[in-house]
Amino acid sequence: MHDTIPASEIMVTDVVTAPPDATATRAATLMRDEEVSSVVVTRDGTPRGIVTEGDFLESLCERDHLEAVELADVMSTPLVTIDPDTSIVDAVEHLRTKDIEHLPVVDGAEDGDLVGVLTTTELTYYVPHLAHRTGGLGAEKPRRQVRTDTQYERDDWEFEYRGDDETTVAVGDVARFSKPLTDEDVEAFAEVTGDTNRLHLDEAYAAETRFGRRIVHGVLANGLISAALARLPGLTIYLSQESSFLAPLPIGDRVTAVCEVVDALGDGKYRIETTVRDGDGTTVLEGDAVVLVDDLPPESVLERGATTA
Known part of the structure; x- marks a missing residue:
């Protein structure tokens, strides 16, 4: 870190x-x-x-x-x-x-x-994104209710989108997604990915490292950025991501990913400044993503899916 x-x-x-x-x-x-x-x-x-x-x-x-x-x-x-x-x-x-x-x-x-x-x-x-990081672009935009085609949501997940409108992405728009990262999340991530580093799973072992305790996998924290981007207006497709892990993330914190649209690159592509903060508001990860935003399938597709489910 x-x-x-x-x-x-x-x-x-x-x-x-x-x-x-x-x-x-x-x-x-x-x-x-x-x-x-x-x-x-x-x-x-x-x-x-x-x-x-x-x-x-x-x-x-x-x-x-x-x-x-x-x-x-x-x-x-x-x-x-x-x-x-x-x-x-x-x-x-x-x-x-x-x-x-x-x-x-x-x-x-x-x-x-x-x-x-x-x-x-x-x-x-x-910190490669330092070369072009811009920070906040100005006054916060109004909160919008966007169509999010996620398969499901949880009661302890929170999402907020602020933008010019609820149907398109524009420079200055901001998405925030937060959820607790629990011990169960860390163990499930280790099982699914094979990253069973004892730093994340063994308390006694982690206590002897520079961190003094178990911490969340860095890539798991990065995954919250993907969760926020998935809820942008439109169908978001990841093209690239640069991330710098600035500080360790304790297990059990409510973690918030913030994604701000900072550049329109043309042809539906956007550069996003990405930040992940722990429960105290400390920035533990920051970077840049480039995404492609396509139109969503028609809502009738969702209705057909619900009928056949």
Whole structure:
């Protein structure tokens, strides 16, 4: 699970640096020659700011005589840093909330030594959807009653759909599906799939692992996304799914899958941002799916099925 992976395991340790009195031309040359996207500005080994490729594209390219511009005058500061033990889940949150792409890693206090840098490039190997995740698209849409051609429902399952209308999928629509994931669910999943990893089935064994207890199979949690997508307006066909497992999911929690339509790709295809949260609202899984939404068969088909059942 990603919340157990520290920044120190994936950060780049060969950081390209320059002093505050170095010129912008020097920084650009370093980026080109070292094939990096940033230069960390340091004084006596302590990071003070950063200059990135984006700075040159957005502002520095408009300035004349870059050989006379010192980095101290153009670097981004105050610098957002993390320590080596910061989990990559928290690192992703820093990048998103600060709207940045580079995180210098500092050993110890705020004025500690620079030991590495973590960027979206390294993080997207573990959290691939980070590259294009958009988050909420705006105000929540009205709740709709959609036609869901599921074979059956349970009293402890809950589904909500919010969209422009009840018959079509549109960007900004959100589906939520929740149910408890019980011990019986975990045992049934293990039996059906053959995934009998003792981490999910043996309490004494699981207590000796990094999780300290039994947890739900990650793919079982991912299955709730499929359940939510199955209840979109129309007949939903999975084309692809990227998922990152951010935290362990305790057995017995009521788990909620949230699917938000973020892109219309044409020809009935849509990109969906997917999230699974535990009973406390903690995000345990997130990712992206691409689905194809076909028209539903006519309701007369359901009526014939009910007659012959």
